Amino acid sequence: MTLINLRNVGVTLSEPLFSDINLTIAKGERIGLVAANGSGKSTLLRAIAGEGEPTHGEITTSRGLRIGLVCQNVPPELLALSLYDAVLCALDDDQAANESWRVDIVLEDLQVPADLWQRPLQALSGGWQRVALLARTWICEPDALLMDEPTNHLDLGRIGILQNWLETIARGTPLLVASHDRAFLDAVTDRTFFLRPKDSQHFSLAYSRARQSLEERDAATARQFDREISKANQLRRQAAKLKNIGINSGSDLLLSKTKQLKERAERIEETARPAFNGKSSGKIRLANSGTHAKALVAVDETDIAIPAGRTLFRIGRLWINRGDRVVVLGANGTGKTQLLNRVIRALKAEDPSIRIAPSVVPGVSDQALSQLDRFSTPMDAVTQYSDVGDRNARALLASSGIMIGIQEKNVSALSGGQRSRLAMLLLRLAQPNFYILDEPTNHLDIEGQEALEHELLEHDISALLVSHDRAFVRNVATRFWLIDDKRLVEVDDPETFFDSQMH
Secondary structure (H helix, E strand, C coil): CEEEEEEEEEEECCCEEEEEEEEEEECCCEEEEECCCCCCHHHHHHHHCCCCCCCEEEEEECCCCCEEEECCCCCHHHCCCEHHHHHHCCCCHHHHHHCCHHHHHHHHHCCCCHHHCCCEHHHCCHHHHHHHHHHHHHCCCCCEEEEECCCCCCCHHHHHHHHHHHHCCCCCCCEEEECCCHHHHHHHCCEEEECCCCCCEEECCCHHHHHHHHHHHHHHHHHHHHHHHHHHHHHHHHHHHHHHHHHHHCCHHHHHHHHHHHHHHHHHHHHHCCCCCCCCCCCCCCCCCCCCCCEEEEECCEEEECCCCCEEEEECCEEEECCCEEEEECCCCCCHHHHHHHHHHHHCCCCCCEEECCCCCEEEECCCCHHHCCCCCHHHHHHHHCCCCHHHHHHHHHHCCCCHHHCCCCHHHCCHHHHHHHHHHHHHHHCCCEEEEECCCCCCCHHHHHHHHHHHHHCCCCEEEECCCHHHHHHHCCEEEEEECCEEEEECCCHHHHHHHHC
């Protein structure tokens, strides 16, 4: 039974975001919505939820259908409320007064610790804020669920809880979820919709298999395009010959046929143009300045502790060699970031228990991208970081997806994806030979994640990494350090840890 039907839907803002979308959502279906940053995923979800109108086409729903939309950001008016009250006020006044027990059930189902219930939303992490938004939507008992980047800011444990919740509590509820988390999409969806400016594509497959089918279809379309362009070029050559003959003979008929051939070539070229050549969110490029040192980092036996002094875990003798990409695994709060901070201190010669090779040139990016805080604008960041000159700086920013109109705006005004790409550009300009990256795929779309993976592999980059992105870890890591039972140990692969966090 079709619950939601999109027919020839399109949205145009300053330019067309997407057009001619035809999509149906039936009871029990789970659909992944995939597109680059800025391509209109959130706009489409809001239109389906009735919070915006498409420019073209129509969206119809079955009578009385309740659609729940889980947005990315907490409305400002909720930030001062406790998590509990923020969920409670999603109910109407009568229900809030007489059925507050609903909040208890929803928060228990989502495994929210009781000690967080009365904390203000603004004091909670981005991950817990996401959980609160989901609870607000679910408490209203929607018949269909729309989710916008639900795994952003969640650690693996919370992603596992979310996956389990979708498979149990929310089982049977149709789902349309926009996400850049490839492993999550594979786990929770059975259909994939690739949103494009035109000619969006749908496959009755989960993400990874759908992506393979999409690439095969795009390759066939590209081959057809090449054939059509060859035909158009042949018509143009014929038109040029006819034009010369017409001029020499004074034949108006031949000149008219010349014009017709040119117009036909233009029509063929325009019709054949691949619709999948949408705009990119910006390139990601990294550098590896290289080093002759074999061991870049050597760690003696030591304790990793929080600033207040409590020991989190103990490390035996370990090292990172040239070409190693070491991922630190561990549940939330076990001390992964504290370990990275200790290595960063050692780079400044502030930690004698960790030795750094003299030739190491570090490139550091934390999950909050705090390295950007000292710059006022993207242009200021690039020109302070290097001596490339204003013209080249603007070109570098534009190629990274930060176009001329925002290059002089405050860094804080950039989107999460733009901030991530700016951070990667600054890393490239630093010409490091050893990277320390804490959650580097946060805010990157799938195109950006794959570009980052390609750069790490292509340049055989040495790195110490923390990431909750399972696909990213599987694709780039060569070694795995696991924090388990207050000790750091090396393991052969991440799968046992991933399984433990997902269940």
